[in-house]
Amino acid sequence: MTDNPATQRTPLTPLTLLGTGAMGSALARAWLAAGHPLTVWNRTSARAEPLAAEGASVAASAAEAVTASRLVVVCLLDDASVGEALEGTDLSGRDVVNLTTGTPAQGRARAAWAQERGARFLDGGIMAVPPMVGDPGSGAYVLYSGSPGLFEEHGETLAVPAATRYVGADPGFAALHDVALLSAMTGMFAGVLHAFALIRREDIAPKDFAALLVEWLSAMAPAAHMTADELESDDYGKDAVSSLAMQVAANATLLATAEEQGVSPELLTPYMALLERWLAAANGAEGTTGAVELLDLA
Numbered sequence: 001m002t003d004n005p006a007t008q009r010t011p012l013t014p015l016t017l018l019g020t021g022a023m024g025s026a027l028a029r030a031w032l033a034a035g036h037p038l039t040v041w042n043r044t045s046a047r048a049e050p051l052a053a054e055g056a057s058v059a060a061s062a063a064e065a066v067t068a069s070r071l072v073v074v075c076l077l078d079d080a081s082v083g084e085a086l087e088g089t090d091l092s093g094r095d096v097v098n099l100t101t102g103t104p105a106q107g108r109a110r111a112a113w114a115q116e117r118g119a120r121f122l123d124g125g126i127m128a129v130p131p132m133v134g135d136p137g138s139g140a141y142v143l144y145s146g147s148p149g150l151f152e153e154h155g156e157t158l159a160v161p162a163a164t165r166y167v168g169a170d171p172g173f174a175a176l177h178d179v180a181l182l183s184a185m186t187g188m189f190a191g192v193l194h195a196f197a198l199i200r201r202e203d204i205a206p207k208d209f210a211a212l213l214v215e216w217l218s219a220m221a222p223a224a225h226m227t228a229d230e231l232e233s234d235d236y237g238k239d240a241v242s243s244l245a246m247q248v249a250a251n252a253t254l255l256a257t258a259e260e261q262g263v264s265p266e267l268l269t270p271y272m273a274l275l276e277r278w279l280a281a282a283n284g285a286e287g288t289t290g291a292v293e294l295l296d297l298a
Contacts (some may be wrong), residue, residue: 007290012151013156014036016040016059016068016072016073016210017031018065018076019085021076026161027054028054029109030134030161035091037057037069038056039056039057039058040057041059041064042091062085062089066086070095071157073099074096074100075100078101079100079110082111091117091214094120095119095153097150098121098124099124099126101125103167104173107123107173111123111146121146122144122145122171123171123172124174125144125178126143126172127141128141140162142162145167145171145175146170147169148166156254166286192213192217195209198263201261222263224276226287228288230287236283244279244283245284245285251272254268255272274291
């Protein structure tokens with residue numbers, strides 16, 4: 001008796017993963033849980049052994065691991081580690097997906113390096129921490145850029161650990177989007193830290209304040225759409241709700257309050273200084289978007 005063709009499942013794509021640190025192990029477990037045949041390698045072999053108990057094949061070398069699969073995912077410490085691991089391996093006909101954190105220039109250079117060796121290449125930026133990987137409700141996703149054909153062919157497999165967002169054929173775009181998003185997050189964290197510093201010596205429960213803070217930041221976040229609209233229209237005064245002049249003047253109150261509370265303003269003053277410089281050169285009736293001009297070093 002043969003199986004009904006309608007009920008037969010298409011075999012899941014086998015893949016190789018180089019790097020089984022915290023993030024690499026999270027990625028590996030997601031693919032294993034979904035049933036993908038997986039070969040793993042790690043420079044410190046003991047760190048790969050726990051995955052063997054979960055069904056992974058552990059390769060003795062990076063070259064052996066690369067040979068095992070057409071789809072090769074790399075999640076190592078840095079770009080130099082990627083070069084060291086793949087040096088001397090046969091990448092001809094392979095599809096290389098690099099999830100190692102790097103810069104746009106490194107992504108472009110690594111794509112050219114892979115293509116010279118006969119491989120298709122995708123660079124990726126993981127917008128998640130390890131506990132979010134493999135959890136469909138966590139909001140985790142990975143930015144990808146590079147070979148459109150590679151992404152189209154392997155998109156379903158790449159979407160197993162986290163959602164995928166393809167941001168263009170330029171191999172540097174994933175890293176650029178990644179760092180741009182992380183830079184915005186860094187600025188937000190700086191503001192959050194300053195806010196808690198202001199209230200920490202008062203009879204204000206941090207948890208109560210946190211609820212207000214999250215609500216306020218969530219309400220302010222859509223202002224990014226207005227900034228994008230002004231940049232695309234090249235009209236920095238378009239629909240300005242709070243003028244540049246007003247915001248620069250209001251900064252005095254923020255600084256005075258920090259002084260009263262005994263809090264250093266060092267997390268705020270660089271941005272305030274930038275706005276003051278732009279006010280001196282621009283129309284005070286516009287918003288703050290135009291200050292981006294002062295950040296352009298080209």
